Amino acid sequence: MRGISRTSLEEVTQRLGTVLESADTAALGRELFEVVALLEREHTLRRWLADRANPAEAKSGLIGELLESQASPSTVMVVGDVVQARWSRQRDLVDAVERAAVFATIARAETEQRLTDLEDELFRFSRLLSGQPELRAALTDDSVPDVRKSAVVEELLADKADPATTSLVTQAVTHPRGRRLEDGLEYFGRLVAERAQRYVALVRTAVALSEDRQERLRTVLARIYGRPIHLNIDVDPSIMGGMSVRVGNEVIDGTVAGRLNDVRRRLAG
Structure with missing residues (x-):
């Protein structure tokens, strides 16, 4: 991100830290990823929320109406903060919500100083894909239901990886957002490293x-x-x-x- 979006990203990321201190971070991460999927599906909504001509208060009010009965107050607060910020592109807004989702998902591992494990596990899963083309084909096949892909990931990583790793791999598999699977895993790995300040x-x-x-x-x-x-x-x-x-x-x-x-x-x- 550049310019206005970069400044907004830094600001919303800083405020996210306050929310993470008291939230159920695993649930927050799941709900934020669901918001990412919603924004990817609903083009008109995404366009309206990213339009800098629309009042910030109206945007956060709409998000409150959409999410209040389906998500926690923490999720409403984080998404409301994102949509009130100014973004250069629609994708930057969605990227900011996704970034918050990743940081929430890994918050417990961060507190327990296990981010290195998450980085290693994401990388190892990527290497596993390169060595098993049939597995990769199954996980990237649009005709395979997401629930089946999620079950495969869960079976592969059960008792072998941190729950946060399983969540991120599942997200990369089921909601790639136009990325190659390996690129999605690498991107999440970079966000984990960023949180670890390396x-x-x-x-x-x-x-x-x-x-x-x-x-x-x-x-x-x-x-x-x-x-x-x-x-x-x-x-x-x-x-x-x-x-x-x-x-x-x-x-x-x-x-x-x-x-x-x-x-x-x-x-x-």
Whole structure:
């Protein structure tokens, strides 16, 4: 987000912290995700709420009427706060509600200092999908009912992952919002890392890294980016040697395959 939307996002995120202190955060997360689905379905409603020409009080009043009998006061408060803010695009408004839903979902894990576990579990599920194309196909098949997809996720992660991880994976599977499943999982992972006040680095390497090399890499990246780094490591023999590191949109490619591709591009040019 940029400009007005970025400022609004920072403000509503800061106020969300006060709500999380006293709310049933798991229930709040579920209800906020339901609001995201509602806004995705109801184009006219979303357009009206995002229109900066409409009074903020009227927007929050409408949200109160729509949600008061179906959601908790905490949900009404959070969504009301979002719709009163100013957004550059309709999608930015929905993104803000989704972001609040993620932060509510992981709030308990955050309090119990288990966010690292959530990051690892989301990444491992993404790797599981890459190794099992039939599973991925089933979870992304529009003809498969969402209730069935949710049951598959629950079966796969039961007693193996934090409940917050299961909730986020289920959301990524059943309400992708136009994202590839892997992209949705990565996005949620970045939000978890943001809540932990660190960046996520996706490291692709031809061979597994020792604990010592991982720690040295974390130290170097933390020095570069000025924030603690969480490593997600993907061992991929196809890159032949070296490693590539992606932090956000920045890529440091030191792989043999990457250098060969660069040579090919130059020759082709």
